Amino acid sequence: MNFKSVLKQARSEGRTLLNEVESKQLLAAAGVSVVRTELATTAEQATQLANDIGYPVVLKIVSADISHKSDAGGVKVGLGSDEEIAAAFIEIVANAKKAVPDAAITGIAVQGMAETGTEVIVGMTRDPQFGPVMMFGLGGVLVEVLKDVSFRVLPLTDRDVNQMVNDIKGRVILDGVRGMQPADKTAICDTIMKIARFVGDHPEIEELDLNPLFVYAQGIIAVDARIVVAAA
Amino acid sequence: MSSHSLDPIFNPRAVAVVGVSSNPNPTGMGSFYNSLLEAGFAETGGLYPVNPKVDEINGARCYPSLMDTPDPVDHVISQVPARFVPELVDQCVRKKVRSIHFFTAGFSETGDARMADIERQMITKLRDAGIRAIGPNCMGLYVPGSRLAFMAGFPMDAGNVFLLSQSGANAGEVVRELTTRGVRFSKVVSYGNGADLRAHDFLDYAAADEESTVVTAYIEGVQEGRKFFEALQRCARVKPVIVLKGGRTASGSQAAHSHTGSLAGSIEIFDAVCRQTGALRAETMEELQDLTVALSTNVHRARGRGVALFAGGGGGFAVLSADAIDRAGLTVPQMPQSAVDEMRAYIPVAGSSVNNPIDAFPPPEHMDDMLRLVATATGMDMVFMSPMVARSRWQNPNNTVKDEQGPVTVEPETESIATIAARQMRQLEDDTETPVIGVMRGGGMARMMGIESDDFFQAAYREGIGAFPSVARAAHTIAQLIEWREYRQGLPEIP
Structure with a gap:
């Protein structure tokens, strides 16, 4: 499955929202760890x-x-x-x-x-002034309530990615509270970078959510994904 | 001096004010000719008022048209109504001016497509002729070193702060407010619609300008976001840049199909831009001003979070101040026992606290020793000090201090208490290498102390001491600087 054919299929059906299977398979092909x-x-x-x-x-x-x-x-x-x-x-x-x-x-x-892990969200949207921006935060259903997220404008440097992961108030949850093992921040950063590259390669993508991603002491996996493309 | 393509704009040889008011004493916004006269521009360069309806203004010749003014004219200030602007643009091209500032409003900012189109056409014509434009719809330039000013009453001594403001009124307000805090400016630009020169152009100029060591900006709409981002990045790598972004758009768009889209509000994104580029984001005018003071004085040298608070004011004030410091994310560490013991040698126990906050006044002859003890005690990264503390040294009722040989008369002071207090703070910092930060409440408390708070702010600033109107604002500003330094990690150190 490649991006072009998925885009063509979606547009032929008048869709701007790629379905879950399409979204996940494209991300998996981009090297992102996906269920x-x-x-x-x-x-x-x-x-x-x-x-x-x-x-x-x-x-x-x-x-x-x-x-x-x-x-x-x-x-x-x-x-x-x-x-x-x-x-x-x-x-x-x-x-x-x-x-x-x-x-x-x-x-x-x-x-x-996938085995349950710490739930995080990684996403992208296009700001009218600054263009594509990445978002990271605590994920799952709480994201809309807590809004504990951070943003960075693309392209990202290693400094940007490390900082956006540590910018959120809930970083203590990633660091491991009450005897929990710390979450694999390297895997989070790596995933954000891969998604940033994926988005950079495909300007047709308007918005994107990976929510939730389960983060473990070692490793990460996206459980749900949604990609919105620009109308033809 | 650096040679930048915008240098000529800030250093014109002659200025023509076109559409100058025929009223000889206009005041307020748009009295450019009078402001330039007051600033002394006419003493160093040509200053030509243009208005076909009057022959002279306050005894000076008034020219019927730009074409009648002597050559050269480098900079034109346009005060003519919008309908006369196209003709003035043609004249500027023929006159071979270098820059034009349009105070004239009524273009793209009206939302009228026809006027936006006229704005574009005039900018194209000017650019083709190599003429740069500031505005329309703005106040233009205040450059003390070149005797340019857009309002009356601005100081003519140059300083270190480059101020960039989309809004003209805000530019004026920041200049006036910061002037009363002691700050002086290298260059101030109000650029309005930014039809030609925009925030990113001025940020690049400010980055290269050797006279500017601190850059302060008030931005509303960002034009050409990517260029702005990159210019901000370049500037913030080499100088502290403080940015206040006005105009919050609704958090995310209604049409967003993703969590990310719905959570990405304009302020959240702008905050990310500041962190990414290494700029400081101010959320209010007060923050913008406090940060500008902090980065132009000793405050940015404060390392660590421990505050020794020596501000008098009584027990309740001390408690509330300690709360405010704590709330800002700084600390009020316990005074080490050894320091407490030493202070107790000159402070009676009853009704005083030599712990931290220090709410105790030693006899005047021991004040210096006391201050040094506080400033050098373990855990004290900085001292917050009120001029009230300094006051007790020379303002005792009999003008006497007790000496080992008995009371001696002190000469009445000729300098203001504010000046002496500021100097004492400088001395304390020099002796101990602990940053000393001034705290001075205004209003009734200042009157009771017999010190004008503005006098103290300015005296402190001249000594390189940052001073704030409240403990809470001082603490909050320092906490912002600490956070800024943390997220700047990975970027080059600012020299």
């Missing part, structure tokens, strides 16, 4: 993919018409067998059709499960 996520259009294909990825897995609806997947009953987690996959596939499709009757369903995303 493996593949698109299935049949229950049988989903089962094959789950075996290939390794159980347990998550299934999620992929539809441009459904933005709140969980609310639509479009997400099933912790699926551990071929039987569970087959049942979940049917259920998700039925739920989605019930929630949004006219929804065009692209397929079902089959995603590996």
